[in-house]
Amino acid sequence: MPADSPLLSVRSLSKRFGAVVALDSIDLDVSPGSIHALMGENGAGKSTLIRCLMGAVRRDGGTVLFEGTACDPASPRHAEAAGLSTVFQEVGLIPHMSVAENITLGRESRRWGLIDRREARARARRALARLGLTIDVDQELGGCSIALQQLVAIARALDVSARLLILDEPTSSLDRRETAELFAVLRRLRDEGVGIIFVTHFLEQVYQLCDRITVLRDGAHVVTRDTRDLPRPQLIAAMLGRTPAAPGASVTSAAPADAAPLLRATGLRRRESIEHADLTIPRGAAVGLAGLLGSGRSELARMLFGIDRPQGGRIELNGETFSPRSPRDAIARGIALTPENRKSDGIVPNLSVRENIVLALQARRGVLRSLSRREQDAIADEFIARLGIKTPHREAPISTLSGGNQQKALLARWLAANPALLILDEPTRGIDIGAKQEIESLIRGLINGGAGVLFISSELSELVRACSRIVVLKDRRTIGELRAPGLSEEHILEAIAAHA
């Protein structure tokens, strides 16, 4: 095989789901020793392309050559054997098994025909160490944060030592530090001659890491260029099919700063979750929660929403003591939470987009006061249009939507319920840039209507843009609050670093 021939060569690959054309005659060449970005809006067909390559779904037509030979794996396991390895967008691991078992599953080293557990643990530790992680490999995966689960999935993919590594939005819930570790590993692999396909919605990561970019739009190939020949504005225009609107102005609090707070939490703690947290959310303002992986952001949100009960401290809502015993209690008082793990805690997979959107609203009204079908249709259609949810119809099962579009439908579920306090845990995870702007403007609308928002995001620029205050968490404690003039990514990072 000549040195400059591609590692992977895809020709006119097509895939339909019923009436939906997910991929329309796609061509793609990936060279060995290069990192190739696959870009496109939510629902453009990126994940479907990857699933076709890995044999997770059967393609309708087209040819795929891998190292010059036809490649048509019957399942991801076959693809792994052939030298391809993937981190799928939805972490496809087994929650009830340990971290070590998940990393080595299906490729266990055996001794006397039995699985060698000690060797499996050591291998898992080595795989995680490549990402700079030292965690307990015996803990159950389901108990880990979504970021950690994502890292475990990456470690699993790296453990295969493949010649083509495919990563579908691997960084969507990672912080800078983990992202930097990952990029270092990817660069090393590239230098060793591995070909890498990298999917993300973070443009800066593409420019940091990737050598070439391919853009898909509505299942069709738009452009493939070297990264240096495709500057940012052109890339965005290629993805959207139009020039984007200027991003909205950053928000400032709509209410005067001294207005009575909507929610005040003091001294919250819970074993193995939060050591000490103070938090004030004013009416008509967005408060951000910043912190590194494992700093306790989601844990704090879970307490406010009544999923976990605090073991100390108190919460006041509208000046009254508030101790929710369940999410239902919190919801009854107007609190809403979009969870970070959309697959296990968010979507109801076999129900339609419409049913998923009206679920919270209907649950609050109870069984008997049902929304009429016409009302449900109107609500669903409104949010499908406003958030640009890409679905063939409101009656499509939500599991057939692309990851980003599922996320939008979950946001719609809570926006439709019109909460007084909306807690957003990584709401823009996996969402494309156009939709991000739309979500930021919806948040602004909520704030202007007097609601409070608690915004958790690992993307600091987004926090700075959307929030008028930012509470910083470190090692499961709140360590300070930054306020509107003088909010910047640097300040947040300084605050985290300064606190010993």
Add this chain to the structure above:
Amino acid sequence: MPEPRRASLPPLLWPLAALALLLCFNFLFTPGFFSVEFRDGRLVGTLIDILNHSSKVAIVAVGMTLVIATGGVDLSVGAVVAICGAVAATLAQRAPMPVIVLAALGAGLAAGLCNGLLVTRLRLQPIVATLVLMVAGRGVAQLITDGLIITFERPALVAVANRSLLALPIPVWIAVGIAALAAAFTRRTAAGMLIEAVGDNDRACRYSGVNESRLRLGVYAFCGLCAGVAGLIECSYIKAADANNAGLFLELDAILAAIIGGTALAGGRFSIAGSLTGALLIQALTKTMYMHDVSADVAPLPKGLAVLAVCILQAPRVKTSLARWAGGRA
């Protein structure tokens, strides 16, 4: 937005097709299968027998369908039938008719609530929670009847399963009524959607504010009530209460009917019409074998095969390829 073109075939198709196939077989090979006469103000014939005898399974299957849709299962329905029959038979000679009915149904409801509480409060696995009553229930029935087979001659009670109304046996009307009520309630209110949501992803439902435990409690209670109705019908039919044999294996037939009807055992989407079709199919198959002198010992085999066939046709994989095949020709 325009309505979508169906991406898959309607779920009721396969059980209906299987039923049609069976009827065709009987049309060709079973003489007299379709003959129905009008005698003494009621219809008489094999088809009517099938309707009549499937009504008990159909009634229980309606409750079972809702339980399965929440991701659970109720193994105790057969035992609950025995309990309710025992209650009705013990009261048969001394209490007024409404008391008998209310006591029997009340016993069913209580049994269902008991199952529901074990599942929602103690968070037991449904299969374990209802296994308790499945095993203990027959003992309870024995206690009620003092270990005897109690027979009775109460005309009003005997009439329930042995008389006709508008030409059809009363149990058929009861089954139709319960199914219609359940379908109307679940589809006219939000109950159906919420039950399906709970069966599909209960954590997401909890985080969305769905009162998941009340829904679960409700479906188990309803399932118990359905078993109570079936118990009343069974004891009326045989004019006796038999704690050992009343409702024996009824839970299996009800689960089969629900599965044949397209309700997934894992929970989620359900179809009451499908379960009714399933109950009919099971009874028609039993009757067909009986009429062809298949011995009762081997009869479960063809039944199992038929179930297998319908379930394979409903497997997601087969379904998509069939839908594609059908779409390609349309």
